[in-house]
Amino acid sequence: MNKPGQRASISTHGRDPVDDRELVVAAQRGDRDAFKTLFERYHRRAYALAFGVVRHQDDALDVVQDAFIKAHKYLDKFEGNASFFTWLYRIVMNLAIDHLRKHRKVKPVELDEAHLEPDADEPLLPRILGGNPGQALMDKEIRSRIDQALDELSENHRSVLVMRELEGLSYEDMAQAMSCSKGTIMSRLFHARRNMQKRLLDLLDHPSAELVEELTGSAAPAPDADPPADDTARSTRAARSHR
Amino acid sequence: MSRPTSDRDPGARSDLELMEHADGERDAAELAAHLDRDPQARAKVDAIHQIGELVRAHLELSADRVHDASFAAMWRRIDGQLVAPTTGVWARVSAWFDRYRSHVITGAVSAGAVAALALIFRPGTPDPGFPAVGSHVIDVRPAALRATPEIDALDTPGGSSTVVINMDDEDGHAAVIWVTDDTDPEAI
Numbered sequence: 001m002n003k004p005g006q007r008a009s010i011s012t013h014g015r016d017p018v019d020d021r022e023l024v025v026a027a028q029r030g031d032r033d034a035f036k037t038l039f040e041r042y043h044r045r046a047y048a049l050a051f052g053v054v055r056h057q058d059d060a061l062d063v064v065q066d067a068f069i070k071a072h073k074y075l076d077k078f079e080g081n082a083s084f085f086t087w088l089y090r091i092v093m094n095l096a097i098d099h100l101r102k103h104r105k106v107k108p109v110e111l112d113e114a115h116l117e118p119d120a121d122e123p124l125l126p127r128i129l130g131g132n133p134g135q136a137l138m139d140k141e142i143r144s145r146i147d148q149a150l151d152e153l154s155e156n157h158r159s160v161l162v163m164r165e166l167e168g169l170s171y172e173d174m175a176q177a178m179s180c181s182k183g184t185i186m187s188r189l190f191h192a193r194r195n196m197q198k199r200l201l202d203l204l205d206h207p208s209a210e211l212v213e214e215l216t217g218s219a220a221p222a223p224d225a226d227p228p229a230d231d232t233a234r235s236t237r238a239a240r241s242h243r
Numbered sequence: 244m245s246r247p248t249s250d251r252d253p254g255a256r257s258d259l260e261l262m263e264h265a266d267g268e269r270d271a272a273e274l275a276a277h278l279d280r281d282p283q284a285r286a287k288v289d290a291i292h293q294i295g296e297l298v299r300a301h302l303e304l305s306a307d308r309v310h311d312a313s314f315a316a317m318w319r320r321i322d323g324q325l326v327a328p329t330t331g332v333w334a335r336v337s338a339w340f341d342r343y344r345s346h347v348i349t350g351a352v353s354a355g356a357v358a359a360l361a362l363i364f365r366p367g368t369p370d371p372g373f374p375a376v377g378s379h380v381i382d383v384r385p386a387a388l389r390a391t392p393e394i395d396a397l398d399t400p401g402g403s404s405t406v407v408i409n410m411d412d413e414d415g416h417a418a419v420i421w422v423t424d425d426t427d428p429e430a431i
Contacts, residue, residue, distance in 0.1 A: 032325060036318065043314050048306035052298075057309065065317050069324050146301045164266065165298040171268055190262055193294050200297075 052162035149199035
């Protein structure tokens, strides 16, 4: 599944005949084929980032297209201090956030801005889907729930979560990218993760018959079955069901 | 669980600290011993990693589901909108030089050689007492054109033949142009 533009095909193989820097220099001189190679390397990765933020396929495609056009236009500004993708992803991120702002109907309320300290009653939960998230992703219902959970996050929470999980940005880098403090980034990330956990745990608390069958290979439990005693028990059940 | 307070286990770690640890924002050794002693804290760190794996894998799978044709069409649109990069003056000069380096060097060497030859074979400084050899220019134009004739009168009574007569007299040089319908100018 290493399609062009995916992370695995870029960073782990390390056998690209021409490195990004050479391609950028060639593209700066007007070599369109060089720029096309950069596009082929990073378009899917850029799309994943844009889609994670704007949450709509056509919008994400528009963002990626605009990002590459903009990257080409300002290619002379790229000095090679960072990787080409790091530079590109900032363009993608800015365009994605701009897109959200332009199409926003209601200004979101960011409760975490005023309460940077995570609520003591809303701790992180230990485990969610057992020990095999890759297997969990094979389930359409879980993927649908992840989509739903991402949709329900605020724009800022979602942007931080996507930047962190998809590109592994440091808190400091994210603070710069979003023009806010490191503390705000931490708070947004904490709440984003906590909300994702809650949504996914809710799925496990009220699984569909298909999901139970998918996870356990057996029939769904009775609707009035006792709920798990605590989060650990719940996660243990989920983990066991995967084995 | 929030940040450690005085009425709690001084070794307890807040969820924020656990998150920082999970994200590699803290020295890994700092919390390692604590995580070994506290399975609940370890489970939370694992859960953070798991959320990350789910989100990342989910978004990458979402990107995989976009058909190659969509990206091919995107490239065609991008390619149609590409304009020459807005480079600065020096960048453009540099790029131009890089591209035509051999031409520029050849041209510069040729120009230098010509300049050197010109210096070697240039005429000496003229002696004020003698006319410069190079200053004597031989006029090769026809005699009639060396001095512009002054036309005093021009009579053209439907003539078709022309006779030009140059004359030198006491008033200087004069040219007389006869225009006549006579087919034999010699008859004038």
